[in-house]
Amino acid sequence: MSGVFQATARAVNRGATALITSPQWGRIVGLGLTTIRYTGRRSGRNVELPVGYRRKGGDILIGVAMPDGKKWWRNFTGDGAPLTxxxxxxxRPGHAVATRDARGRVTVTVRLDG
Structure with a gap:
């Protein structure tokens, strides 16, 4: 069942990324959704993912829904890692750090470079 879920997630991610980056829909969809790109810590692969975000002051906050079922955010634990x-x-280039609160919620905080 995991393979079916992963294949479905990849298809949904591709569709969301296409909407976010499209000239026609990107401005509307991009108000709460965006894409991030980073290099996997273990795999060394370049990864692109659509994510929901919100701004808080100069920071960009990415909430991770159901974090125990996802691995991507773990690339940003500890001292964090660069992303675009x-x-x-x-x-825009930045640096992201993932934190988990006492209730188990995970937030990836992005600080933009420059």
């Missing part, structure tokens, strides 16, 4: 994030149609 698409904002208003422009890829």
């Amino acid at each position: 994030i698409l904002l208003a149609g422009v890829e």
Whole structure:
């Protein structure tokens, strides 16, 4: 069953990424969704994922729904890691750090470079 779930998730992610980056729909969809790109710590692979986000001051917060069933956010534990994030149609470099609160919720906080 895990293989079916992963295949479905990949298809949904591809569709969401296409909407986010499309000239016609990107401005509307991009108000709460964006894509991030990073290099996997273990795999060394380049990864692109659509994520929901919100701004808090100068930070960008990415909430991770059902974090125990996902692995991508673990690339940003500890001291965190670099990534790029698409904002208003422009890829911006930043540094992301994942934290888990006492209730088990995970947030990835992005600080943009420069």
